[in-house]
Amino acid sequence: MERTEIVNVIQKKIFGLALTVGAASFLMAQQKINISGNVKDANGGVGYASVTFKNQQNAQLSDAVLADVNGNYKLELAPGNYEVSIEAVDYKKFTKIISIQKAGAIAPFIIVSDGKANLNNTTDIQGVVITATSNKPYKVELDKKTYDPSQDIVSKGGSLQDVLSNVPSVSVDTDGTVSMRGSSNVKFLINGKPSSLLGIDDGANALQSIPADQIEKIEVITNPSSKFEASGTSGILNIILKKSKKVGFNGSVTGSLGYFPRTNLNANLSWRKNKMTWFLNGGGGYSENRSKNDAETTYHNITLPTVTDPLSTPRDIPTYQLQNSLNKSYNNNYNVNAGFVYEISEKTSFNLSGLIRSFDGENKETLNTYNDYYRYNTVTQIWNPGSSFGQRISNGTNNNLAFQGDIGLDHKIDDNGQNLSVSLSLQRNKSNNYSTINETEDSQFLLTDNTARKSVNKTIIGKADYELPIGEKSKLEAGYRLDVNNNNYDNTVDSTSPNELILNYNNTTDYREMFNAFYVQFRSKVGKLGYQLGLRDELSNVKINYSNLSPSDIPIDKTKNYNNIFPSIFLSYDVTKDNQILINYSKRIDRPRSFFMVPFPNYSNSQNIFAGNIDLNPSYVDSYEVGYSIQRKKITINPTLYYRHAVDDTKMLVYRPDERENVFYTKPINLGNDDRYGLDLNFTYDPFAWLKLMGSLDLFGYKTTGIAYYNAKDKFGADKTGSMDFTGDGFSTRARLNSTFKLDKTLSVQLQGFYRGAQKTANQNSEAMYALNLGASKTIWKGNGTLNFNIQDIFNTRSREAFSFNEDYTRRNYMQWQPRQFSVSLTYRFKQGEKVEQPKRKKDINSNATGGDEQQGPM
Template sequence: MNQTEIINIFTKKTLGLTFVLSAAALAFAQEKVSISGTIVNKNNQPVPYASVTFSNKSSKLLSDAALTDERGQYKLNLAPGNYDITVEAIDYKRSIVNKQIAAAGNIGALSIEPEASATNIKTQDIQGVVITAASTKPYKVELDKKTYDPSQDIVSKGGNLQDVLANVPSVSVDTDGTVSMRGSTNVKFLINGKPSALLGIDDGANALQSIPADQIERIEVITNPSSKFEASGTSGILNIILKKNKKVGFNGNVTGTLGYFPRTALNANLSWRKNNWTWFLNGGGGYSESQNKNNTETTYHNIVLPTVDPNANPFIQPRDIPSHQLQNSTNKTYNNNYNVSAGFVYDISEKTSLNLSGVVRTFEGNNNEILDTYNTFYRYDQNLNRWNQMGSFVQRDSDGESNNLAFQGDIGLDHKFDDKGQNLAISLSVQRSKNNNGSDILETENMIPVLQDITQRESVNKTLIGKADYELPIGEKSKIEAGYRLDINNNQYDNFVDSTSDNPFLPNYNNTTDYREMFNAFYLQFRSKIGSFGYQLGVRDELSNVKINYDNLAPDFAPINKTKNYNNLFPSIFLSYDVSKDNQILVNYSRRIDRPRSFFMVPFPSYSNSQNIFEGNIDLNPSYVDSYEVGYNISRKKFTINPTLYYRHATDDTKMLVYRPDESENVFYTRPINLGSDDRYGLDLNFTYDPLSWLKIMGSLDLFGYKTSGIAYYTTRDAETRELKTESMDFTGDGFSSRVRLNTTFKIDKTFSVQLQGFYRGGQKTANQNTEDMYALNFGASKTIWKGDGTISFNIQDIFNTRSREILTFSSDYTRRNYMQWQPRQFSISLTYRFKQGEKVEQPKKKKDINANDTNGDDQQGPM
């Protein structure tokens, strides 16, 4: 079965599957019985707005709750069984009674006693009080991580993971989809705590766009991971937690999105709980288009023109010597993306549960890139015996196709030895991802075809991950955590390139590579608290084995077999001190590793075009980072603030060397190398502030300095003498930059909110490169409809069309300016419908003590 057939089956059957699941869930719900009753006081008067909780004695999954109406009455559906009924109301004592629910009907009146201070107090009516339940803070600080809740992010509604990440504190998303944390791009992505087939083989921009925002429950930002986490990802870890509804009965939501550039999406999150079973189904897909442009202007310096008869030197025959080049490219992509995940959790007993889940993801993309190149150069005229300035126009038309099919299966067992926190979790994950990329390239010079290239690249990734985590409490304030993890990855690459031109480099791109890596990891952590002082000490040992078998099909090219072994210890220290109840000082340290991506180590991984060639480095080694943080966390009712000072020192840092092997040709090579050190230090400040009930502000500020050192040496051929010579590129540089993000939400009324989101990214400089600053402003609006069962949202990304990047690169013989815009202004509208998830937005009339102090409502925290 090919991928197209799978997509067709998926699109045709998704709606039917949704109805089947809904019907099954409703069948379960029909086994419950309808229960009603009344809450009264000692004078047999009804008590309005009292909370009535039914706790099932045999299974917590069957518990439920209700709120009485103005007449003190309530109604809900329950499974037959024995229940503890807890009744709570303002100015009344908490009451608990036990009842056996056997059949449908009215269980009568339950009486509660008033507090002594509330006896015989005169009351009066108040009107239209907004519910004052405490809202969930979108950003929460914990000992070893920070958690971001995207449910209050209106701008990303109907979008994808890349849109959500653009608003996460301490995280930046570049114009090409590159994600960085505190200015560094080596970020490790996890899905529900582990690598996932949802993100594909290379974690690129397409992978980020494949996860709908509506399926994300929260994002854990781990800037300095403890020893419990895998050691890769020197900038930190982003753990994407997907939704799994835990409510009893049938619950879910469906979201549809329309947007421009053309975007359509339909996603559903469904779940139901029955007795010891919890089932879930998340899935959806859609179509999207994108358009990016890339303009590059290159000026060549020190062009040497011969002053002698060119016929006197066979190496200085009439040839083109470029002196200026302008390249303008426009790339349009058309993507179809679908994914579905399903699974269940079965409670074998109150202390043991089994979970099983599976994921299927498919992606199809078509892209068309038109690259126009304008060359200004000198050509020797033998008749006139002089060099004339001339020009040429080269157009490169590339039609490409890509597809990805990924599977993932997970099974896990969680066991609680007791009620004191002694737990064991065992899991196994099997993943497979297959990518196919191909392109047909036609190049013309001055409207005359000069070459046609055909490229095909297939990559297959197979991953096996086994984990075991154990927790053992020691007393009330101490805990030991230990675990083991096995990672086995096998990446296979198969490349093919054919061309009508006589390009001596092309045979190198006909190759196969088998890249295998295996990691064995053990960790041990101890955490405790003495008074206001808390600490966590841990160490992780990782044994790494990497094997690369590279076979180039070019003539006279011997296969390359490489094996690398590493054994590294990664300690971590986390300290905290509670200055007061909501004031905390955090200090931590960890050591991390940056392992090269697999395709970075393939000598010739893929062919793009004849003028820009990426060349892998099979001798590339990992980089190591020591990371330090000192933070302070303040949490109040109206605001939270979390400033953090950080410092990172990296050794053998990976840099991208861009050079020309031949100065007489305008062909640039890019090669990753281990080079020198990289230091980052700065202040990362995140805050939330709710000054009024209708105004919420969330912001982040990252002020950081950087210092890099290292000089790279490479060999090039002189344009005039044709002799080989050694050149150098200095990566040494330092400077200061900033990242600023501000998110402001205005609550127009209890059902309607608007949001403005802006960011600014400061420029950066190194010895051979300057990156200009960048800024953008986004807008979102959200309206609750259908009595809380629906939400309609609208957003505009990049209102003023300013989200672009400009980079100036320079060396001794050329200067290059590059401008890139990944996606121009776009907007979308989405509609969400929730099943059995009503949202009370207003509380009706209620009695109030006339002797109590009035409040104006400014301190009330409603849902955003």
């Protein structure tokens, strides 16, 4: 079945399910009656109180409503007996059972503030309120921080990339590269597992294909425990997708329009009845983008060969080059996430889900190149200065289709919190990239290249997790995980030019990685001191088979084996009820990305070529953190001091194999040590009812050691050894501030700004970068709808400029991935049912379960 056919089938099924579920919801609604009421205290109506009606006979008939500014509310309920509870800030908890038999007004609920007399002795009134705390967008736990994007107005109608741009401790570069505390070695998880949704090498395209409206929360794990896989030296980002826990039919639909042209339509639907819960999230959209990249290179120490020099070669010697490129892309994406959870018994549940993502696009890149050089005249035997203007136009298409199926079983062994969870995930991701490249020089046809890059990834993940509570405050956890990854790369190039490297560009590589992992960790608390000790063992096996059309001394296959132990230690001390000190340590591994180990050049630009390194090895990191958590009613502060020491760190070596040509190669290598240290400060502050602030500040230092050597030809054609010095140190900053202004009960405005300070290394200086975003949100249709408007990069300043230098050249590079954009989105919410609490396990004061759904944390 073709991809287009698959997409059409998906769209039809989504529409059919929406109609079916909507019809069922409509029939249920016919049995209900309209009621109204009021919540008040001794001084009058209490605004924005949350009133919950829990049906005593059938939980599916329960409902909840938010009172208006005067404490009035309306809703539809089926006749019956209800337990009523109300939530409002600074009021006591009280519940009462009432009977509703006919439509109309019911007696008002009278509530009291904290510290006043309890209304239990009142006989002539109904109702009271429970104490509620404000919803914080950022929460600190023992081994992770959780970000709730529901209050993020700026990213409404956007994508995962937009949401990540607002997450504390996380930075998104102009090209879509995600980093944490200055390092881009971030491990992504979807619902606790690596996912085909993020593709193999899709980069920013993958981040943009996941709608912001489908994200429930993001877990930021800067120093993961032994329960998590050891990959990702800078940490883990766990993306939790929405799964409703409410009875009956619930859902929302969000549509957005924007410029550069962007359209999106996404739906989040769920239906819970008896022991079965169904959910379906899906949608699609179209987007356009423009990016530009300017590179200016000046070559130093120009010495021309002499005529009598036997090594003289009549070719050009570059002195200066200016390149300007403009890339326009046109993209379509569709995605569906569907599944169900079935409660076999009170202690056992079964879950099954599937993900499908489709992405395709077209792009056109125009690269203009101006060269100054010396050209050898064979008649006069003189090197004469000259110049040329070249143009390179690339027209490409790309498509990606990803599938993922998950099955799991959760069993509650006893009522004391002993649990067993097993799961299996099957994933497949296929990407195809094609391009036709035409080059001219001084308006004369030069060459035509046709390239095709194909990749297929197949992954199997099986895991089991066991939890055993010991006493009231201790717990033992253990588990096993199997990962099998198969990546296939197939690259082909044909050219009208007699390029001697073309045969190397035609190659295939099969990359297979399998690792078995075992972990055990114990957590407990003694007085005010909590601790968690963990140990993880990972046995890795990597096999690489590759071939190309050119004779080569590279071996046909390569096998690598690793067996590593990864310890972790987490300590917490409760200074007071709301103040806590957190100390932790973990050892991590940075495994090379599979395409980094493909030993053949990746041909996409004849003057800037990337080639993998078959000898690339993992690098290892020791990570330390000391944090302090302060939580008050209006303010939370979480300063963290951190230090990371990496050995055999992976660096990108950029070099010229032949100094007589202006062709640059990029190659990943293991080199020296890398140290990072700093202060990561995150905070939320609600000074007034109409103003909320959330900010982060990262003050960090870095020190790198190492010198890379490579073989090259000098300007006379003789063999030489080149070098690049990575040794350097410096200090920089990153800062972000979100300010949300509540203008009235239905209208909020948000300003978000960020700043990234300049950085310097031995061979590169990066300039500072800053941007300001704006968002506005308006609640409409009696709370069932929300209208959002946002502008990304108001002043069009989000760009990157860097200066690279070596002994014989200096290069300036400027890049802007996305110019200023704006969008408008509209969300409609279906009638919400009562939230159903999941069966609670035995309370663990140090519990840090991760995943937000049926999973008990990734392994």
